[in-house]
Amino acid sequence: MNAEQRARRLLRWYPRSWRAKHEEEFLAxxxxxxxxRPFWPGRSFxxxxxxxxxxxxxxxxxxxxxxxxxxxxxxxxxxxIGLATNxxxxxxxxxxxxxxxxxxxxxxxxxSQIPDYLSVYIGPKPNQFGYAPKxxxxxxxxxxNDPLDGRIAPIFASDLxxxxxHLYPGVGFVRLGTSPWSRPCLPETVINKxxxxxxxxxxxxxxxxxxxxxxxxxxxxxxxVGELSGLGVGVVIQNVHSSSxxxxxxxxxxxxxxxxxHARQPxxxxxxxxx
Amino acid sequence: xxxxxSALGRYTGPATLVLSSLADGPKHGYALTKDxxxxxxxxxxxxxxxxxxxxxxxxxxxxxxEAVGRRRPYKITAVGATALMAHxxxxxxxxxxxLGRLASAWATP
Numbered sequence: 001m002n003a004e005q006r007a008r009r010l011l012r013w014y015p016r017s018w019r020a021k022h023e024e025e026f027l028a029x030x031x032x033x034x035x036x037r038p039f040w041p042g043r044s045f046x047x048x049x050x051x052x053x054x055x056x057x058x059x060x061x062x063x064x065x066x067x068x069x070x071x072x073x074x075x076x077x078x079x080x081i082g083l084a085t086n087x088x089x090x091x092x093x094x095x096x097x098x099x100x101x102x103x104x105x106x107x108x109x110x111x112s113q114i115p116d117y118l119s120v121y122i123g124p125k126p127n128q129f130g131y132a133p134k135x136x137x138x139x140x141x142x143x144x145n146d147p148l149d150g151r152i153a154p155i156f157a158s159d160l161x162x163x164x165x166h167l168y169p170g171v172g173f174v175r176l177g178t179s180p181w182s183r184p185c186l187p188e189t190v191i192n193k194x195x196x197x198x199x200x201x202x203x204x205x206x207x208x209x210x211x212x213x214x215x216x217x218x219x220x221x222x223x224x225v226g227e228l229s230g231l232g233v234g235v236v237i238q239n240v241h242s243s244s245x246x247x248x249x250x251x252x253x254x255x256x257x258x259x260x261x262h263a264r265q266p267x268x269x270x271x272x273x274x275x
Numbered sequence: 276x277x278x279x280x281s282a283l284g285r286y287t288g289p290a291t292l293v294l295s296s297l298a299d300g301p302k303h304g305y306a307l308t309k310d311x312x313x314x315x316x317x318x319x320x321x322x323x324x325x326x327x328x329x330x331x332x333x334x335x336x337x338x339x340x341e342a343v344g345r346r347r348p349y350k351i352t353a354v355g356a357t358a359l360m361a362h363x364x365x366x367x368x369x370x371x372x373x374l375g376r377l378a379s380a381w382a383t384p
Binding site for chain 2: 028030042046048049053054
């Protein structure tokens, strides 16, 4: 018996519906497997075992169908009563809830409420899974066990479990409090000694609050973001298409360079991305 | 921490191997088997492999592509990549803790 015959014989254990879906690809796999390791009794056992498991679950499902179809009028009646008493509550039931927060990360927030600057893409390289980086996260200076402490970082999948419980496009949670301007800004007292021996005490409402925004237009993104966040402003990156500015470079900022801004004030930085 | 992969119950092991294998690009069944054998030293039998593939497709973690000849390549989805990452991170914490404790408590003097 050749590999093809052996493969076909094994395939027959699977239910018809499964074969309709997977026949050719599964045969090809079996043939390759048989050619590779002709003698492997475990393979036949494994195939038969999985095929019987499928058949038994199909059998259970079909019994359930019979049960349901015989009681179908009752179910319809219950549904009608449900609709009548509950408005359309039945229809507006929310979708499957996915994921959750690891308990040590505080309350989460629904994905729809995640501000755009926290949008993520997945994978070590941009676009690997078709997600262009919509935004980067600039983390605040905070507790030292925050792995993104004080760094500017695009949010990578490897950061997801740190920052985010589960985050899928569309569904998920993000930890609040990671935006640079969400932390309380404590006043700071500055004491300047005068030449005469006296001193003046100045209270600055927020440390190094006022600064002049440098002009970063045309710079490459990491350099520009590094410079801005080094000054203490929150950097929000937006992707824009530009015909004049090279991809990966800064197209514009808001406020513009030279403007007076406060530390922790969000500065919107438009970066050029491919169309 | 609830994670998508652990929800696959007894398929968690094969599912992790399959997703890890697909993380660098689509592969068909036999290529998956070979790849998994290379990096994990585990030889997934055909029945187990397809049971895992079915589950993963049902959960939206992978998707089947257009068949090339008789072989159908499977591709990890963004959801799959996220789920795998979350699962592996959780596993890593266990691994690191276990190894760390072994090293400190069972180290030869």
